[in-house]
Amino acid sequence: MFLLFRQHSDKAPPTQHRPSTLAELLLGLAGVLVLGGGLGFGLGTSPATLGLAVASYALLATLVGRFHRHSGGLGWANRITLARGVLVAVLAGCLAEPDLIARHAWLFATASGTALLLDGIDGWVARRTGTASAFGARFDMELDAAFILVLCLALLAVGKLGAWVLAIGVMRYAFVLAGWRWPWLAAELPASRRRKAICVWQVAALLLALLPPIPSTLAGYLAATALLGLTVSFAVDIVWLRRNAR
Structure with missing residues (x-):
């Protein structure tokens, strides 16, 4: 899920009276337990x-704890990203019961839409507070990738789309694996609004495809536009990396 974090050397000055990263991660776990337990109590989900x-969430927390190097906690922007990670973890848990997603598609979509909204807030907070970091950018990006994979798996699980939709969710991971074989693919890319816009459209298109009023045919068209945009975006990045390879 979050196999793509890289170690960063960002250092923040030590600040007193701030919660530790461990405490914040444990608070996130409590959130997963509350939300997941609420689903079990209110909707009758299985253990x-x-x-x-x-x-x-444990996988997410382990990787955050491993690669986050700040001594004074996550900071507000990363806390918002972590809150989004709590929602994504709960949504991933719903994959254990495809019937649950089908019966409560609007609830699943609302939770997913909230996660998408938080995706826009964390970056804004980072810029406003001057706390943007390489770790925060990586955390946000890899959580986006995991979120998109969860949505693709949900569409497959409820039988609305075929296995081809997984190409949207695994393309990012395939790109990283290819970078192990061809190191020039693993070079840093410049910031791009194109990538962010396509990411937002992927989530929006997959969310729309999951809604009950959307028939499978239209859902397929929506997912196909997300796949096309993602493919073109990766092609542009690969060309840029190849031209700038040393």
Whole structure:
């Protein structure tokens, strides 16, 4: 899920009276337990749903704890990203029960839309507070990739689209794996509004495709536009990396 974090050397000056990263990660776990437990109590989900949600969050928390180097906690921007990670983990847990997603598609879409909204807030907070960092950018990007994969798996699980939709979710991971074989693909890319816009459209298109009023044919067209945009974006980046390879 979050296999793509890289170690960064960002250092923040030590600040007193700030919660530790561990405390914030444990608070996030509490959020997963509350939301997952609420699903079990209110919707009658099985323990497998909560178990998968906790396992997904545990992976996220382990990687954040491993690669976050600041001594004074995550900071507000990363806390918002972590809150989004809590939602994504709970949504991932729902994959254990495809019928649950089908029966409560509007609830699933609302939670996903909230995660998408938070995606726009964390970057704004980072800029406003002057706390933007390489770790925060990586955290945000990899959570986006995981979120998109969860939505693709949800569309497949409810039978609305075929396995081809997974190409949207795994393309990012395939790109990183290719970078192990061809190191020039692993070079840093310049910031790009194009990538962010395409990411937002991917999430929006997949969310729309999941809604009950959207028939499978239209859902397929929406997902196809997301796949086309993603393919073109990766092609542009690959060409740029190749031209600038040393």
